[in-house]
Amino acid sequence: MNPEPDYSATYVTLRTSDGAAGHGLAFTIGRGNEITTAAVRALEPLVTGLAVDDLLADLGAFSRRLTGDGQLRWLGPDKGVIHMAAGAVVNAAWDLYARRAGKPLWDLLAGLSPEQLVALVDFRYLRDALTPEEALDLLRAAEPGRAARRARLLAEGYPAYTTSPGWLGYTDDKLVRLAREAVAEGFTQIKLKVGADPEADLRRLRLAREALGPGVRIALDANQAWGAGEAVERLAPLAPWEPYWIEEPTSPDDILGHAAIRRAVAPVRVATGEHCHNQVMFKQLLQAEAVDVLQLDAARVAGVTENIAILLLAAKFGVPVCPHAGGVGLCEMVQHLAMFDFVAVSGTMEDRVIEYVDHLHEHFTTPVAVRGGRYLAPTAPGNGAEMRAASIADHRFPEGPVWSAGPS
């Protein structure tokens, strides 16, 4: 579905008059950044000139200001380009807030009171699934264990899984070699792309299973390739090789389709979320019992604020969150959400893993550290989105030297 991606980003920096800055980005896979850039510029008048203290004191109101503009919301509402742009700006504001507090975002969030966290959430369309009172109860129940879990997180890190072995186009030998290397490094879960040739899907899964044995989880990712009925048919011959989950088996909008697939393919789990465009869609995936694994993304919805609501919904329904990452900076950003979830929301890492892809981290000032198959908890202030000045200068489109040099 996504041939020839060219990982890109619309990079946002909020600057304050006292010289501080916060960073966020809208991730894309190539062409179209001029569209997301135009969307960020359209939001600029809603941000410029605000008093920083007021803005940071109520990031719920700030998020609603960006997503609720009476004219711009027509372009969504709450979806696609305009929503991704709002997410980049909202994340930049959270980065600014965390830097000002001198804390990594996960720790900042995990230090907010249950009342402060609930006040950030826009419950307008959520109350049939989660009331403010239920969210408060849930956060209060997790409060006594925060300190112990924070210490455990700092000591042990958070489990990761790796997609690196499983790209379509790798030879069978390379697949097996990379899968073995991943397990040797400490990963307990890998992921394979499927959805093109059925025989290749079966052969690759079988090879990986034979190489790794029964103890390693092998997830599959179809990247929306199938219709609902087709997904069930295509998974049947793969089931004996015990895939752990099937990710994006169909359209990311097809809540009822995911629910039907889940009923048919159990015990194979159904996972989705990287293209799920807002909290109302996540709410329904949970209400319809359509997912076993919720894969939120740091840069698709309207930023940290909306992702807090999504984590609360997942906790209410008892569905594990295993964030989508990879791309550009998604690992750096999304780890904060999973770690906050562990410390202050769900309170568990059981059956939870953050996706890890080993590329492009060198462009960030605080790149992720994955050791022995686990993300180490970041300790630098901020949300992880800040890119290195040299990377920005080199890759700025179209005037950066990487572009003006032409195709390599």
Next chain:
Amino acid sequence: MNPEPDYSATYVTLRTSDGAAGHGLAFTIGRGNEITTAAVRALEPLVTGLAVDDLLADLGAFSRRLTGDGQLRWLGPDKGVIHMAAGAVVNAAWDLYARRAGKPLWDLLAGLSPEQLVALVDFRYLRDALTPEEALDLLRAAEPGRAARRARLLAEGYPAYTTSPGWLGYTDDKLVRLAREAVAEGFTQIKLKVGADPEADLRRLRLAREALGPGVRIALDANQAWGAGEAVERLAPLAPWEPYWIEEPTSPDDILGHAAIRRAVAPVRVATGEHCHNQVMFKQLLQAEAVDVLQLDAARVAGVTENIAILLLAAKFGVPVCPHAGGVGLCEMVQHLAMFDFVAVSGTMEDRVIEYVDHLHEHFTTPVAVRGGRYLAPTAPGNGAEMRAASIADHRFPEGPVWSAGPS
């Protein structure tokens, strides 16, 4: 939800080397046209240089080319800015096709064979609700009556309803006067905006009902103002005054919310669709029995091609289509879809009405003609989207004289 709209459009013209042209537009309510314009420009390389005969011979493939681009689809997929831009371009191609054929779009579509129509549809994510065979059966069943219905349409037109009396902000006297005038003109249905002050909602509905009597349908439109439970509570006191439908009672993405509202408020009908972003969402609204009235829009989804799929889905589920219109050019375009539906798909006008708002028609070369509460079938070639050259020159942003003159 949409205060101070400033009706606008991103206007698209496809030009061929032999001097022909086709027109389409993405409708917005103000700021943000630079974003939709950037999206249309991003699609341009997918269109420029194509052989016109090939393009028009397979508008299904053309539509999939625009929505399926491996990099740009990340910005949706199939939703928001990038999808609206695709819709504008697809609609321009259909306009070109209809002009070349010398027919109004509705008549062109109603002259295609069932096989040709089915070949236009992208069934990838639809087969669990509608198979190509079912679509073919449905179209073939309607085929024998096409000629008679075409004659009837040309003679009698298609029923309209009017939103003009019911805007928030009108005085009670003006509401009653306009409602009476609408009925005197021949309308059998009007619509009132609700969702702000509960007492005002009740008072206005009561005044309209008392003025018009029991025989006139009075629809309500909440413009997404409520959560699902709130919608049920807010409608309860209004029910004795027999509203015909409640439109957009909650988030347009909330399929399960609409289904719950529908179960609770019957016999008041639930209507939605103007913000429904693609055929997968419409499919689920029907599967979940969430709507009594499907309000497709000419410029929200990926154009005529996707709307053919949506009309087929509605016919399969037996749900009447009452298109959204108003704005800029939406009446001009969407009438073609409803009329095509009558002649070749559902085969009926029963409980079907096209929205009508009496503004901005003067900017179009073939403005709608509504007489006695009915849309007269257009006979000019094309899809209705072509704007007058003077209107384009005057309103082009930012250099047009309307803008450079400053606020009036």
